[in-house]
Amino acid sequence: MSLRTRHPYETRLQRWGRYGFLVLCTLIFIFLLAPIVAVAPLALNDDPYLSFPIRGYSLRWFVEVFTDPTWTLAIRNSLLIGGLATLLSTTLGTLAALGLSHSNLPGRRLIMALLISPMIVPVIILAVGAYFFYSTLGIANSIAGIVLAHAALGLPFVVITVTATLSGFDHGLTRAARSLGASPFTAFRRVMLPIVWPGVLSGALFAFGTSFDEVVVVLFLGGPEERTLPRQMWTGLREQLSPAILAAAVLLVAFSVGLLVILEILRRRNVAMRGIRE
Amino acid sequence: MSSDAPALIESTTIDPASGGGSLPPPGPSLNDDLRRRLRRTEWRGHLRAYLLIAPLLIFVLVSFVLPLSTLVYKSFHDPVVPTGLPLTYKALREWGGPRDEVPTEPVYAALANDMKAAKRDGRAAEIASRLNIEASGLRTTFMRAVRRIDSVESGPWKPYFAGVDPAWESPTTWATVRNLADTNHGLFFLSALDLRKSSQGDVVRQPAEQRIYVEVFIRTIGISALVALLCMAFGFAIAYLLAHAGDRTANLLMILVLLPFWTSLLVRTTAWIVLLQKEGVINSMLLGIGAISQPLPMMYNKFGVAVAMTHILLPFAILPMYSVMRQIPPSFVRAARSLGASPTTAFLRVYLPQCAPGVAAGVLLVFIIALGYYITPALVGGAGDQMISYFIADNLTRALNWGLASAMGVLVLAAVLLLYWAYDKLVGVTNMRLG
Numbered sequence: 001m002s003l004r005t006r007h008p009y010e011t012r013l014q015r016w017g018r019y020g021f022l023v024l025c026t027l028i029f030i031f032l033l034a035p036i037v038a039v040a041p042l043a044l045n046d047d048p049y050l051s052f053p054i055r056g057y058s059l060r061w062f063v064e065v066f067t068d069p070t071w072t073l074a075i076r077n078s079l080l081i082g083g084l085a086t087l088l089s090t091t092l093g094t095l096a097a098l099g100l101s102h103s104n105l106p107g108r109r110l111i112m113a114l115l116i117s118p119m120i121v122p123v124i125i126l127a128v129g130a131y132f133f134y135s136t137l138g139i140a141n142s143i144a145g146i147v148l149a150h151a152a153l154g155l156p157f158v159v160i161t162v163t164a165t166l167s168g169f170d171h172g173l174t175r176a177a178r179s180l181g182a183s184p185f186t187a188f189r190r191v192m193l194p195i196v197w198p199g200v201l202s203g204a205l206f207a208f209g210t211s212f213d214e215v216v217v218v219l220f221l222g223g224p225e226e227r228t229l230p231r232q233m234w235t236g237l238r239e240q241l242s243p244a245i246l247a248a249a250v251l252l253v254a255f256s257v258g259l260l261v262i263l264e265i266l267r268r269r270n271v272a273m274r275g276i277r278e
Numbered sequence: 279m280s281s282d283a284p285a286l287i288e289s290t291t292i293d294p295a296s297g298g299g300s301l302p303p304p305g306p307s308l309n310d311d312l313r314r315r316l317r318r319t320e321w322r323g324h325l326r327a328y329l330l331i332a333p334l335l336i337f338v339l340v341s342f343v344l345p346l347s348t349l350v351y352k353s354f355h356d357p358v359v360p361t362g363l364p365l366t367y368k369a370l371r372e373w374g375g376p377r378d379e380v381p382t383e384p385v386y387a388a389l390a391n392d393m394k395a396a397k398r399d400g401r402a403a404e405i406a407s408r409l410n411i412e413a414s415g416l417r418t419t420f421m422r423a424v425r426r427i428d429s430v431e432s433g434p435w436k437p438y439f440a441g442v443d444p445a446w447e448s449p450t451t452w453a454t455v456r457n458l459a460d461t462n463h464g465l466f467f468l469s470a471l472d473l474r475k476s477s478q479g480d481v482v483r484q485p486a487e488q489r490i491y492v493e494v495f496i497r498t499i500g501i502s503a504l505v506a507l508l509c510m511a512f513g514f515a516i517a518y519l520l521a522h523a524g525d526r527t528a529n530l531l532m533i534l535v536l537l538p539f540w541t542s543l544l545v546r547t548t549a550w551i552v553l554l555q556k557e558g559v560i561n562s563m564l565l566g567i568g569a570i571s572q573p574l575p576m577m578y579n580k581f582g583v584a585v586a587m588t589h590i591l592l593p594f595a596i597l598p599m600y601s602v603m604r605q606i607p608p609s610f611v612r613a614a615r616s617l618g619a620s621p622t623t624a625f626l627r628v629y630l631p632q633c634a635p636g637v638a639a640g641v642l643l644v645f646i647i648a649l650g651y652y653i654t655p656a657l658v659g660g661a662g663d664q665m666i667s668y669f670i671a672d673n674l675t676r677a678l679n680w681g682l683a684s685a686m687g688v689l690v691l692a693a694v695l696l697l698y699w700a701y702d703k704l705v706g707v708t709n710m711r712l713g
Contacts, residue, residue: 014621025519028512029531032538032592035549038559042552092334099330102323111331113702118342120698122650124667125687128674129345132352132684152341155334213542216652220674233544237551237657246552249545256540260533 036253043246061247071244074232081143081218081228082211085150090204092151093158098188100159101166112159119156126152127220134221141223149217154207161206165199165270198270202263209259213252346691353466353684359458362405363392367459370452377456377478378449386435386446393427411679412465413454419445453477466685491669491686498665501583501655502648506595508588509644510637513595517636520596521603532600539593547654550586551577554658578660586658591647595640598705602636639705646697650690666690 010018046056065071096115100108118126130149134140139148169192177187193200215230222231229248236245360367369388373381396402402424410417422442430438439446457465457475468474468481472489476482483489516535520528538546553559554576561573576582606629614624652667659665666686673683 021515021519025515028516028592029534031512031589033534035546035553035589036538036541038553039545039549042559088337092337096331096334099327102327105324105327111335113698114343115334115338117695117698118338120646120701121342121346121694122652122667122690124650124652124670125349125691126342126345128670128683128687129347129349130341131674132680133345133348136348148341149345152338155338159334209540213544215544220671230542230544233548234653234657237544237548241551245548249542249548252542252545256542257537260536260540264533 039246039249039253043243043250045243045246048243061243062251064244065247065251068244070227071229071232071248074227074229077143077227078212078229081146081150081226082208084143084147085154085211086204086208088147088151089154089158089207090200093155093203093207094162094200097159097162097166098192100163101169101171112163115159116156118152123153123214123216127217130217131220140221141226142221143226145221146218146226149221150211150214151207153214153217154210157206157210158200158203161203162196162199165196169195198266202266202270205259205263209256212255349684349687349691352680353688354462354464356408356458356463356466356681357461358404358408359455360461362396362401363389363455365389365392366455370456370459377453380447380449381452383434383436386439387433389423390427390430390433390435390438393424397424397427407678409454409458411682412458413450415445416451416454419443419451450477453479466681467689469682470685470689491666494664494666494669495689497663498649501580501587501663501665502645502651504584505587505591505648506641506645508584509592509595510641512588512592513599513640514633514637516592516596517599517603517640520600521606535593535596538589539597543590543653546590547586547657550582550589550658554582554585577658578663580659580663583655583659583663586654587648587651590654591644594643594647598639598643599633599636602639603633606632635705639701642697642701642704646694646701649694649697 043061044057044059046058046060065075093115096111099105100112102108126149130145131140134145134148139145173191173195174187177191178184182190213230215228215234218226218228218231219234222228229252233245233248236242365388366385369385370381373385375381393402396405402421406417406420406424409420423439423446426442445451454477457479465475469484470491472484472492473481474484516531520531520535523531551558555561556573556575556577558577560576561570564570565573576585610632611624611629614628615621619627649665650667651665652671655663655665656668667690670683670686670690673679673686
């Protein structure tokens with residue numbers, strides 16, 4: 001049934017079916033990618049509104065994103081919140097994944113289900129609950145509340161990627177290091193960490209991406225000061241569609257392409273490190 | 279063999295390569311001392327594992343479990359009125375009259391005392407707002423009485439209340455007050471389901487023009503199901519293509535799938551606005567080539583919501599389907615074909631059943647995520663396409679009915695957790711992979 005090899009016994013109907021299938025897939029790929037590609041030329045539009053066709057090109061909207069104080073503050077806030085949330089979820093998530101890699105640990109499945117649930121529970125429900133709860137703690141309308149909620153949202157990604165990396169890890173290696181006199185910490189740092197760090201890093205990237213893209217929590221938990229990049233875009237989309245939003249969108253696409261490339265490199269490295277052929 | 283000693287006890291044969299060869303073979307000859315020592319090692323290993331997990335569990339408790347618990351608590355715990363008017367409720371209980379009658383003087387006197395206390399503590403407005411949620415107009419009724427309460431020293435209070443607002447002489451007003459007697463109640467869940475407690479204390483449906491939420495729930499499920507089905511159909515095709523293409527092609531195509539997955543949700547929603555709006559790219563192009571004479575309405579309706587949400591959620595369907603399809607040995611279909619099955623039969627009876635877990639996982643995941651969608655419908659949908667999350671946000675920020683927002687949140691949460699449980703049974707959350 002392979003799609004690329006030649007099919008000598010294929011009937012005409014089957015051949016047309018195969019071509020039809022390939023055409024369908026091409027259309028779906030266009031559907032997937034066209035919106036992302038379409039944003040770029042419009043961001044270069046010289047006009048102050050999203051008109052089409054484009055009359056003149058300029059970089060003025062990119063300049064605005066990098067110079068306008070509302071946008072620069074939003075970028076700074078996004079990086080700060082994303083960084084702190086990533087640090088929190090990666091540290092705690094990696095430690096927990098190490099614990100969860102123990103085979104036949106009682107309650108493992110339940111703990112995993114709990115740790116992954118922030119991915120499933122609708123963000124708006126978490127945001128509303130966090131608003132109520134952090135109000136009683138006095139950290140609603142602050143960076144701290146947003147960081148905590150974002151770290152919770154990023155956590156499942158760290159746990160999933162690090163446990164996946166650890167599932168192929170040969171614990172005999174750390175035992176060998178221990179039997180040769182290494183302390184548990186040294187064995188972790190010198191033997192385990194070099195092998196699992198691609199998993200940790202890709203978990204961290206997932207977590208950062210989640211926080212960097214998150215707007216619902218920021219809408220509910222952020223005061224007027226806590227403007228982030230997505231929140232700035234959201235406000236802009238509800239009020240007036242300025243091409244500056246598209247410029248920000250293009251920058252974010254470039255950012256995701258960067259993340260994706262790093263993740264792919266990490267994945268390959270991970271596969272090579274563990275000697276697994278896929 | 280992946281962990282400490284316990285695996286040695288359970289396995290009947292010992293793999294010499296694993297480093298366990300120095301221990302005596304298990305069985306009757308294994309003496310109690312060794313058994314105890316092994317168990318202690320195992321216990322210590324588990325303890326260490328739990329200690330590693332503990333910080334994260336505490337963190338999840340603070341940042342996730344407690345916020346959700348607060349939401350659940352707020353959906354039934356509503357102390358504002360009962361604690362604000364304690365004497366009134368005591369007097370009402372003592373009076374104990376039927377609901378279609380207006381209470382006697384002692385109840386009014388108690389209410390006057392409660393109002394004076396509430397005014398002193400600055401809680402009157404809060405109580406009035408809460409009453410207003412149950413029956414609009416009660417805020418004014420309540421605040422009118424509060425405003426002039428200090429000018430009157432003593433009773434009789436019934437004429438005073440009747441004088442400031444005739445609503446105080448209506449049994450309906452008192453029935454509303456009596457409905458709020460308990461600090462914990464299900465009134466918010468009733469209104470989330472378009473029900474209410476009547477003045478007689480029975481559960482009845484809201485008047486037809488005030489029924490909103492049942493329709494919203496049905497709409498939310500409808501849109502999510504539509505999106506899940508579209509994602510299943512498109513996702514199946516792409517996953518099949520990926521699973522049956524050569525390694526190099528599959529890798530490249532995978533990156534094309536992951537790119538939108540990684541692109542910011544707001545960016546993708548923005549992109550769809552740019553494409554679909556009246557002066558958008560698609561309409562301009564279609565007008566330009568003369569295919570249409572009027573711009574097509576593609577945004578602020580269900581079409582726009584379905585298109586944008588399918589686009590955003592499609593990778594969630596593709597990834598689990600692909601990982602299952604990749605593991606199906608091609609020889610199975612070949613065997614079926616060599617035994618005389620037509621390609622269709624081989625596909626339907628051999629290939630498809632093996633895909634089922636992946637398809638189910640993908641569809642369920644998309645459905646679960648779609649249920650809670652807020653940003654995309656809010657930006658791309660019209661007033662009639664908003665999903666439940668929009669109304670949760672609306673009750674929280676605009677209507678300030680936190681109890682109702684919480685009750686709706688709890689209903690969504692319950693649905694999502696139920697589906698999550700089904701997902702776990704079906705796929706196993708421990709097997710979840712990303713990319």
